[in-house]
Amino acid sequence: MQRIERVELTTNFPIGPVNSYIVYGDKLTLIDAGLKNKQGWYELNNGLHRLGLNLSDLEQIVLTHHHNDHTGLVDWILEKNPSIKILAHKDTEFTLKDEGYLEWSSEFFYKLFLEFGLTKDMAAHWAFRKGHRDYFQTAKVDAVLKEGDFVPGLPSFQVIETLGHSQDHISLYSADKQQFICGDHIIKGVHAGMFLDAPKQGSERAKPLLQYLDSLEKCRKLSAKLTYSGHGPIIDNLNEAIDAHINNIEKRTGRVINTMKKAEGAVTGFEIIQDMYRGRYEKAVITFVFEILSVLDLLKEQNLVVGEKINGVDHYRLVNE
């Protein structure tokens, strides 16, 4: 077994703390780097000290994906240890740094939210937040990791692209040591969050839930004794966790179908949310938009639902209803 130590870092997200891992490979490696906040910063430093380490001992950081609870402290770490190298998917830096892309993200999501049926005010508010989020100030990615690569400095680990949760998500698997580092792809006891990223300009958006289901099947083939997740405990039965995620998705899909059955005629995505999550969706509408839109993608793919645009807004209805 490769020695891997977990350090929990505080976030202000409903999911609770995020995990960073210290992997004692050929290079001392930090996997993921928390949310940018003082408490998390303190906990990271403290966690290292408990292991007899300092930030200056770290030689590289591998990022599983760009979300700000996994990349937030990178800039601060670099300030203390400028020689540390950052390894990530090819799109991680682009997503976190390209100003043109961030602007375009706002535009893309404004249009998507209107098509989903949100009011103009809501669409503008949430689109702005999508385009103006945390990003890398000084950090940049030094080495790109792609499917099948052996990770420099962690030679027994290979990269597995696990798209779905985000469009730049990677996991690391050691067949040798039967250890699997899976970021937010698989989290024990929590339903799989789907997030949409704006595509690059001129491309179609991804369908995250379809990707996600493929990524889950890909992982079913691994023989991992221990799976190190981005949140929550270390998982000792990977396939059980995969089945739980699939079950959850089936339940969610069933609830969307039931909601659509109750409606008379075609409904918008936002109407589905208002019915399913009445009184709970307002604070985090965007989370529910991504969740329901990705389920609708899946139902369309399965030919259970058809969509049509009415006055610029997508309306969905069940086939054979």
Ligand SMILES: [Zn+2]
């Ligand atoms: Zn994430």
